[in-house]
Amino acid sequence: MKISVIGCGYLGAVHAAAMASLGHEVTGVDVDTAKVEALTSGRPPFFEPGLSELLVKAQERGKLEFTTDVSRAADATVHFVCVGTPQKPGEFAADVTYVDAAVESLHPHLTATSVVVGKSTVPVGTAERLAGVIADTGAAMMWNPEFLREGHAVEDTLHPNRLVYGVADGEPGQAAAATLDEVYASILVEDTPRMITDFATAELVKTAANSFLATKISFINAMAELCEASGADVTQLADAIGMDDRIGRKFLNAGLGFGGGCLPKDIRAFMARAGELGADQAVAFLKEIDSINMRRRVRMVDIARDALGGSFIGKKITILGAAFKPDSDDVRDSPALAVARLIATQGGLVTVTDPQAIDNAKKSFPELNYVADTAEAITGAEAVLLLTEWREYRDLDPAATAELVRGKVLVDGRNVLTPELWRAAGWTYRALGRP
Numbered sequence: 001m002k003i004s005v006i007g008c009g010y011l012g013a014v015h016a017a018a019m020a021s022l023g024h025e026v027t028g029v030d031v032d033t034a035k036v037e038a039l040t041s042g043r044p045p046f047f048e049p050g051l052s053e054l055l056v057k058a059q060e061r062g063k064l065e066f067t068t069d070v071s072r073a074a075d076a077t078v079h080f081v082c083v084g085t086p087q088k089p090g091e092f093a094a095d096v097t098y099v100d101a102a103v104e105s106l107h108p109h110l111t112a113t114s115v116v117v118g119k120s121t122v123p124v125g126t127a128e129r130l131a132g133v134i135a136d137t138g139a140a141m142m143w144n145p146e147f148l149r150e151g152h153a154v155e156d157t158l159h160p161n162r163l164v165y166g167v168a169d170g171e172p173g174q175a176a177a178a179t180l181d182e183v184y185a186s187i188l189v190e191d192t193p194r195m196i197t198d199f200a201t202a203e204l205v206k207t208a209a210n211s212f213l214a215t216k217i218s219f220i221n222a223m224a225e226l227c228e229a230s231g232a233d234v235t236q237l238a239d240a241i242g243m244d245d246r247i248g249r250k251f252l253n254a255g256l257g258f259g260g261g262c263l264p265k266d267i268r269a270f271m272a273r274a275g276e277l278g279a280d281q282a283v284a285f286l287k288e289i290d291s292i293n294m295r296r297r298v299r300m301v302d303i304a305r306d307a308l309g310g311s312f313i314g315k316k317i318t319i320l321g322a323a324f325k326p327d328s329d330d331v332r333d334s335p336a337l338a339v340a341r342l343i344a345t346q347g348g349l350v351t352v353t354d355p356q357a358i359d360n361a362k363k364s365f366p367e368l369n370y371v372a373d374t375a376e377a378i379t380g381a382e383a384v385l386l387l388t389e390w391r392e393y394r395d396l397d398p399a400a401t402a403e404l405v406r407g408k409v410l411v412d413g414r415n416v417l418t419p420e421l422w423r424a425a426g427w428t429y430r431a432l433g434r435p
């Protein structure tokens, strides 16, 4: 099938490559010339395991092209809208202007057989509104939220754990769903559960899922605060409660909390939208979820300062990790960089290292010092803070690392190291939610 993907960021680039790998003819459209050039030459403009291989393979087979010219997508049957919906500056609400612009740009090219499929995370009510915008063309509107995780985006797109189709009532909705079934045919043969809902439910599924995940993380981080106050160990607590399969151990890793381009802004946009709908009380708890999350960053700084004897001034602090999570170069709302900046403003001489995210981090916080090589970054440090749990940092050897530093202070912001091993090698080991 001929498909277009509007917006080629973390979501769209992966979706375009994945759809081409399923055998469709895909045109990826983005307004950013540099991004289009990079993707055309098979170089993803961001780090995502497996994406480069997928891009190259699809382009070799002539199934995938990238362009800034939306008219090249005119003959596509299905148009996926994959643009970003960032937080509006100074507000909680999501900025949907890119979604609106994407649909506007498609509008002149739509016909009665076209299907516009929104994948971006949007405030509930957006699909209904956009269906009105394209109604005059006879094209169908659908909302098909995307649940991919960065770092696992290729796998999550090709083998999703469910597909949700938000459709219009009656026959037009059914016809659009049948078209999307054709697009996803090779995913559906794997017995992937597929649910058909109305527009509002599909939009809310995404927001509710991310709110639940954020709540789970902040719940365990609230327990970490209690563990800190009482001398208990939050990692053991998480293991023990997680053995109850009604609770489950996943997403109960206490530490520096959540960041990235989705969870933080999605819970804020949800609060803003609920307010507009007069249902703000229903999600008022998300304000506390957000606060617990932000408090972890401050607590991390407090623990590090305390471990250094009460002041950062003139001390060399090495921060392991800049990305908001491992296997990603995404630094949007990165907890690690937030901590780095707080320590720098309190007089610490901060060096940040990361296997993939240094270039992006430099663009956001050029004032910090960056060193790509881990050993070089650690050399001479008076404290080492592990803030993003890349495999390389989890595997650090306490004795070898001790040889490099000036002060053997290690603060584990993700609870991924074995305290006994580090203490045995002479380190002062501190962590969030652990004695």
Ligand code: UDX
Pocket: 146, 147, 148, 149, 150, 151, 210, 213, 217, 250, 251, 252, 253, 254, 255, 256, 257, 258, 259, 260, 261, 262, 263, 324, 325
């Ligand atoms: C998330 C959702 O998981 C995904 O379904 C949705 O489509 C987009 O948002 P992503 O932002 O890629 O995906 O990251 P995720 O793996 O969910 O992690 C989010 C943040 O939570 C990271 O900063 C991570 O470090 C943190 N986290 C995760 C924890 O602090 N503890 C945990 O137990 C799990």
